[in-house]
Amino acid sequence: MTREFVNWSGSLRFTPAERAEPADEAEVCALVRRARESGATVRPVGSGHSSSPLVRTDGILLSLDRLSGVISDDGRLATAWAGTKLRALGEGLYDAGLAMDNLGDVDYQSIAGATATGTHGTGIGFGNLSTQVTGVRLITGTGDVLDVDARRNPDLLPAVRLSLGALGVVTRITLDVQPTYQLHRRSWCAHLDWTLDHLAELQHTNRNMDFYWYPRSDRTQVRVINRIDTDAAPERAEVRLPDGEPRQSQVGPTHRTIPRDRELRFEEIEYMLPSEAFPACFAEVRRRVRDRHRRVAAWRVLVRTIAADDIWLSNAYGRPTTTIACLQNTSLPYEEYFRDVEAVFRHYGGRPHWGKKHWLGARDLRPLFPRWDDFQAVRRRLDPDGVFLTPDLARLLEES
Numbered sequence: 090m091t092r093e094f095v096n097w098s099g100s101l102r103f104t105p106a107e108r109a110e111p112a113d114e115a116e117v118c119a120l121v122r123r124a125r126e127s128g129a130t131v132r133p134v135g136s137g138h139s140s141s142p143l144v145r146t147d148g149i150l151l152s153l154d155r156l157s158g159v160i161s162d163d164g165r166l167a168t169a170w171a172g173t174k175l176r177a178l179g180e181g182l183y184d185a186g187l188a189m190d191n192l193g194d195v196d197y198q199s200i201a202g203a204t205a206t207g208t209h210g211t212g213i214g215f216g217n218l219s220t221q222v223t224g225v226r227l228i229t230g231t232g233d234v235l236d237v238d239a240r241r242n243p244d245l246l247p248a249v250r251l252s253l254g255a256l257g258v259v260t261r262i263t264l265d266v267q268p269t270y271q272l273h274r275r276s277w278c279a280h281l282d283w284t285l286d287h288l289a290e291l292q293h294t295n296r297n298m299d300f301y302w303y304p305r306s307d308r309t310q311v312r313v314i315n316r317i318d319t320d321a322a323p324e325r326a327e328v329r330l331p332d333g334e335p336r337q338s339q340v341g342p343t344h345r346t347i348p349r350d351r352e353l354r355f356e357e358i359e360y361m362l363p364s365e366a367f368p369a370c371f372a373e374v375r376r377r378v379r380d381r382h383r384r385v386a387a388w389r390v391l392v393r394t395i396a397a398d399d400i401w402l403s404n405a406y407g408r409p410t411t412t413i414a415c416l417q418n419t420s421l422p423y424e425e426y427f428r429d430v431e432a433v434f435r436h437y438g439g440r441p442h443w444g445k446k447h448w449l450g451a452r453d454l455r456p457l458f459p460r461w462d463d464f465q466a467v468r469r470r471l472d473p474d475g476v477f478l479t480p481d482l483a484r485l486l487e488e489s
């Protein structure tokens with residue numbers, strides 16, 4: 090009997106028929122071929138931080154934990170093993186004098202898992218982490234090795250940069266990187282009305298800006314990050330902070346300044362909205378949370394921004410995006426609350442975060458992604474026998 094898989098939040102549990110931890114790419118190829126011949130499914134897994142059932146399988150659960158570390162760099166591009174955790178990646182790049190452009194709120198995920206779901210940080214000038222991917226090595230559904238980048242096969246790049254593990258096992262990822270730089274993080278508390286009044290100004294005058302809203306008190310925590318060398322130019326407009334509020338400040342390199350530690354476990358729903366729809370959508374979420382869910386909505390709501398991109402399954406595809414995420418302590422019920430706000434997000438044209446809770450299937454998703462059919466055509470080409478297509482993936486990607 091294999092070991093049960095439990096995701097980070099504990100809401101996803103299953104026991105695969107087999108768990109594999111290949112030590113090299115040849116083993117990955119052999120495993121995919123064997124699965125194809127026997128009709129088994131393969132699901133690649135990273136750190137298991139997603140709470141949607143992307144990795145659930147009764148077949149083979151494949152982890153690349155043994156394929157970790159930075160392989161090479163030329164000062165502009167860096168290639169890492171796909172199993173590398175973001176924290177180790179940050180340290181490895183730092184040792185080489187390099188850094189990523191932006192990061193999400195934590196660094197426990199693998200680089201393959203994070204980019205497979207469009208994991209993002211915040212900042213109107215920054216795309217999600219998948220936009221930093223310039224190439225991948227993929228073991229396809231036929232067990233073949235396929236290197237994808239803009240020079241060799243530009244037609245495949247917008248599909249493989251964010252692929253939910255549906256096109257194959259990613260074994261290496263090449264990322265756009267830059268020389269190391271120092272960041273200054275500041276945060277303070279404010280009333281929600283102050284934060285909403287100053288939101289556009291805060292978003293446009295800081296490199297990274299987001300805020301947490303604590304629904305029971307109407308307090309927010311505003312967080313801004315700027316580069317010390319360039320962004321702190323004296324002419325940069327400075328928002329006048331609310332008087333008497335506690336402030337925090339931290340300076341350091343990217344990988345130690347952007348991600349935070351998260352010890353308390355939570356469930357989360359996050360939708361990506363066209364930025365122009367944010368004010369009305371947030372007002373409606375605020376109203377519903379206060380009127381219907383205040384008793385159970387014990388945790389915070391996070392608001393961030395993402396730049397538009399051209400990645401086919403990216404939830405920031407083609408539009409500047411503002412995200413709203415509702416978090417809920419894992420010991421409390423979440424479904425009624427999340428389903429109710431999901432209806433609001435959908436009304437305003439939101440697209441769900443692939444790795445978080447949502448209740449959409451292929452029929453709902455297809456109209457939200459203009460290049461949906463192109464992605465499916467690539468998927469059928471690279472995985473003709475559906476080696477990576479579990480019932481959960483089929484529900485997401487194939488209209489019945």
Ligand SMILES: Cc1cc2nc3c(=O)[nH]c(=O)nc-3n(C[C@H](O)[C@H](O)[C@H](O)COP(=O)(O)OP(=O)(O)OC[C@H]3O[C@@H](n4cnc5c(N)ncnc54)[C@H](O)[C@@H]3O)c2cc1C
Pocket residue numbers: 097098132133134135136137138139140143144153171172193194195197198199200201202203204205206207208209210253254255257258259260351442443444445
């Ligand atoms: C505490 C916490 C904080 C978070 N913060 C953020 C945040 O700030 N921003 C944000 O956008 N999201 C955030 N998330 C969501 C998280 O980033 C995503 O769910 C991410 O996909 C998790 O990465 P993982 O390595 O755990 O991948 P998993 O959850 O294990 O897998 C995710 C997907 O990646 C695929 N995959 C994994 N490895 C491979 C591979 N080698 N080849 C092909 N496919 C592969 C899987 O098949 C699956 O489809 C957070 C989640 C948690 C629990």
